[in-house]
Amino acid sequence: MAVYTDVSDAELSAFVDRYDIGRLQSAKGIAEGVENSNFLLQTDRAFFILTLYEKRVNEADLPFFIGLMEHLSARGITCPQPVHDREGNTLQRLAGRPAAMVTFLSGMSVNRPGVGHCAELGKALAQFHAAGADFELRRANALSLDGWRPLIEQSRERADSVSPGLASRIADDFARLEQAWPHDLPSGVIHADLFPNNVFFLGDRLSGLIDFYFACNDALAYDLAICLNAWCFETDGSFNITKGRAMIGAYEAVRPLTPAEVEALPVLARGAGLRFLLTRLVDWLNVPPGALVKPLDPLEYDRKLGFHRHAATAADYGRA
Amino acid sequence: MAVYTDVSDAELSAFVDRYDIGRLQSAKGIAEGVENSNFLLQTDRAFFILTLYEKRVNEADLPFFIGLMEHLSARGITCPQPVHDREGNTLQRLAGRPAAMVTFLSGMSVNRPGVGHCAELGKALAQFHAAGADFELRRANALSLDGWRPLIEQSRERADSVSPGLASRIADDFARLEQAWPHDLPSGVIHADLFPNNVFFLGDRLSGLIDFYFACNDALAYDLAICLNAWCFETDGSFNITKGRAMIGAYEAVRPLTPAEVEALPVLARGAGLRFLLTRLVDWLNVPPGALVKPLDPLEYDRKLGFHRHAATAADYGRA
Structure with a gap:
């Protein structure tokens, strides 16, 4: 529950420009999960989550995880959908780490499920x-x-x-x-x-x-x-x-x-x-x-x- | 740069219901500032920032800070605008801490100003x-x-x-x-x-x-x-x-x-x-x-x- 890697707004803006998703208007490091660094990005079109994968994630597993989200999204499961950059890539590098951009999902978790x-x-x-x-x-x-x-x-x-x-x-x-x-x-x-x-x-x-x-x-x-x-x-x-x-x-x-x-x-x-x-x-x-x-x-x-x-x-x- | 106080989604939803700002749809702890706990809240109407004031902020100063943001907003300065609850209050308590909800501001900071x-x-x-x-x-x-x-x-x-x-x-x-x-x-x-x-x-x-x-x-x-x-x-x-x-x-x-x-x-x-x-x-x-x-x-x-x-x-x- 922390942002482990600091990325400047300028780096984030340049990164977002690799995608056809509009210009970056806001970026907030968010406390999501304990394993990775996550940023909530707002462009003039929509919100996105950018994840930088930290050490505890095995880089060799990322094609599985990202491919799975894409596979599931395409079949109607509501989950974060990996965004393709202008060259078609979903898996990126940023600040020396593997990174991926996914769509933002609204919703609240329940702490006492009924x-x-x-x-x-x-x-x-x-x-x-x-x-x-x-x-x-x-x-x-x-x-x-x-x-x-x-x-x-x-x-x-x-x-x-x-x-x-x-x-x-x-x-x-x-x-x-x-x-x-x-x-x-x-x-x-x-x-x-x-x-x-x-x-x-x-x-x-x-x-x-x-x-x-x-x-x-x-x-x-x-x-x-x-x-x-x-x-x-x-x-x-x-x-x-x-x-x-x-x-x-x-x-x-x-x-x-x-x-x-x-x-x-x-x-x-x-x-x-x-x-x-x-x-x-x-x-x-x-x-x-x-x-x-x-x-x-x-x-x-x-x-x-x-x-x-x-x-x-x-x-x-x-x-x- | 951390969220110091954990608040459940259920508590946050109930808190948001004190305001006339729509139903809470998403809540993310964000890494904004080093002094307080901040949450980015999305309702079905807009985005807001909820701040829980931690120990380093003197509670007696809060009317000054919150009043100032309200005063400046009313005079056309673009800054976070404190949101009034249904009873007209801006300063609240949540999870045992003083708290305030303000409007969300788009924008990026520059790390190398020209x-x-x-x-x-x-x-x-x-x-x-x-x-x-x-x-x-x-x-x-x-x-x-x-x-x-x-x-x-x-x-x-x-x-x-x-x-x-x-x-x-x-x-x-x-x-x-x-x-x-x-x-x-x-x-x-x-x-x-x-x-x-x-x-x-x-x-x-x-x-x-x-x-x-x-x-x-x-x-x-x-x-x-x-x-x-x-x-x-x-x-x-x-x-x-x-x-x-x-x-x-x-x-x-x-x-x-x-x-x-x-x-x-x-x-x-x-x-x-x-x-x-x-x-x-x-x-x-x-x-x-x-x-x-x-x-x-x-x-x-x-x-x-x-x-x-x-x-x-x-x-x-x-x-x-």
């Missing part, structure tokens, strides 16, 4: 999966089962300093997931980070999806499992089955789950919970001294895993 | 001084002569670690200024921080002034002296007399300087140079470990003072 928001999200997720089906680039999910092991190793010794018994709960979760993880579910492009802060609403209607920088190829139902974790729990850690039912129902109205996906849902949901517990835990244990950004609480996901550990079937998540 | 920009600035500064003449609130300049002494004391011991001999150059400047500082020049509301980053242009035309949080009552010509420091030096520390001539000439086309102001100009320019040297030096010597924001170079002003120390008359600054 049942209606969960239904809107379920529908949009299924539409996203359908629209991504013919996207030709591929990117492996670095944060699936195999990616959790190094995170477990990095956090094992100090995990119990965050919560007594946490290291052994993580070890048990991982052992169970390693054994039960499904490997042949319908797969495709997933968003993999579709938390409420990455989804815009105008009034009660979903108006757009943003932040595709964890997108990858993986089981489609795993994306739904991530959303169940991110949207359907109450702040006290309890799972709201009405929200789960709304989300899964709206998803299946567009793309019905296969029997194998239905059966795998509790394992996928537990895996998604462990994935966010682990990345948050590693961040929590490695806050640099004097950091301005407070890391997200890993124990929120320890509590959610308390539910997943006892869920037996998809019905426990509200699947009819 | 002669034309200096002329535009001179004219706008004189118009600002004229428009402020009947503003009824008062605020003392905490960073005039008397305010420099504590800064000198805070930095004296370590000043030479930044540049050999700096402590004694500062002592000499201050001794000379204490003796020569004028106390009966025409005074009124001055901006006191009208650096290029606080001035917007659209093309070659000045389109607005922002950031009134150093504004105060002081000698009007001191404001011009600040602008000569901030706009008319080249990066090598040399004074560009063509820019000075353009700025002073455009200023005097609106508000001619009195003979006393003309005579005082070299002293005022030297004082303005010392003022920015001192605040930058204190910031430089007190960077918190791990700080993300790099402080501004104090020695830029030591070099500018090298010019002021040898300037004899206003003609040295380009005054005809």
